[in-house]
Amino acid sequence: MVTEPVSESDAVTLAQSFKALGDPVRLRLLSLIAARAGEEVCVCDLLDAFTQTAPTISHHLKVLRDAGLIIGERRASWVYYRVVPSALATLSRLLDASAMAGT
Amino acid sequence: MVTEPVSESDAVTLAQSFKALGDPVRLRLLSLIAARAGEEVCVCDLLDAFTQTAPTISHHLKVLRDAGLIIGERRASWVYYRVVPSALATLSRLLDASAMAGT
DNA sequence: CAGTTGATTCGACTGTTATCGAATCCGCAG
DNA sequence: CTGCGGATTCGATAACAGTCGAATCAACTG
Numbered sequence: 001m002v003t004e005p006v007s008e009s010d011a012v013t014l015a016q017s018f019k020a021l022g023d024p025v026r027l028r029l030l031s032l033i034a035a036r037a038g039e040e041v042c043v044c045d046l047l048d049a050f051t052q053t054a055p056t057i058s059h060h061l062k063v064l065r066d067a068g069l070i071i072g073e074r075r076a077s078w079v080y081y082r083v084v085p086s087a088l089a090t091l092s093r094l095l096d097a098s099a100m101a102g103t
Numbered sequence: 104m105v106t107e108p109v110s111e112s113d114a115v116t117l118a119q120s121f122k123a124l125g126d127p128v129r130l131r132l133l134s135l136i137a138a139r140a141g142e143e144v145c146v147c148d149l150l151d152a153f154t155q156t157a158p159t160i161s162h163h164l165k166v167l168r169d170a171g172l173i174i175g176e177r178r179a180s181w182v183y184y185r186v187v188p189s190a191l192a193t194l195s196r197l198l199d200a201s202a203m204a205g206t
Numbered sequence: 207c208a209g210t211t212g213a214t215t216c217g218a219c220t221g222t223t224a225t226c227g228a229a230t231c232c233g234c235a236g
Numbered sequence: 237c238t239g240c241g242g243a244t245t246c247g248a249t250a251a252c253a254g255t256c257g258a259a260t261c262a263a264c265t266g
Binding site for chain 2: 004005006008011012014015016018019020021022023024025026027028030031032033034035037082083084085086088089091092093095096097098099100101102103
């Protein structure tokens, strides 16, 4: 027994994070934001990578924000996003522990 | 630029895996299965941890199976499940890379 | 073969989510 | 203050996902 099973209440919040990642658009959004860490990434740049409309992308960004996986900051006319490393690391470790356990 | 953004097609399959994790019941199921690696875990054991009915749990197990995160094997009257470490490790690495990128 | 127990499949219902167009908000430039 | 471009919010709709009860399947047991 390597890992302890997650508690019923932890499962709810953790599942919310994973659910946020459970959409191709959001996964690519996060990936694009993470890939260009350091540079400034405004929503207008992100829009170019998708066929979806601006309201739809904005909605997906909000889901990622609510899950605590990214944060957005308004500067001048533009909103810049960046990832929250600790949140992603938490999820990564959970999966890694489960992967280790199953060996 | 540490990570490459995931491709549009990869995003679909990866998102399916994360979506499978995006439910508290499924997250706990995976966790319970991983935690008791080595021992035999049959569905009847898992049922005790939930208030949901057997058909519901069976449905969630199927989602996890279809996502390739667990595999089930029938022996005698019981079906035993175990995790697929490589699948979990893939997801873990993706998140870890994005976390690193955002530092 | 008939019955029992474990597990899944089926059909239906309910609540949630992805998506869009229209409207609104927020900063900035005349 | 008015107008403009970027971003979000609102309202509606259509597709999807979680849940259950009933029916079915699968393997053992008498």
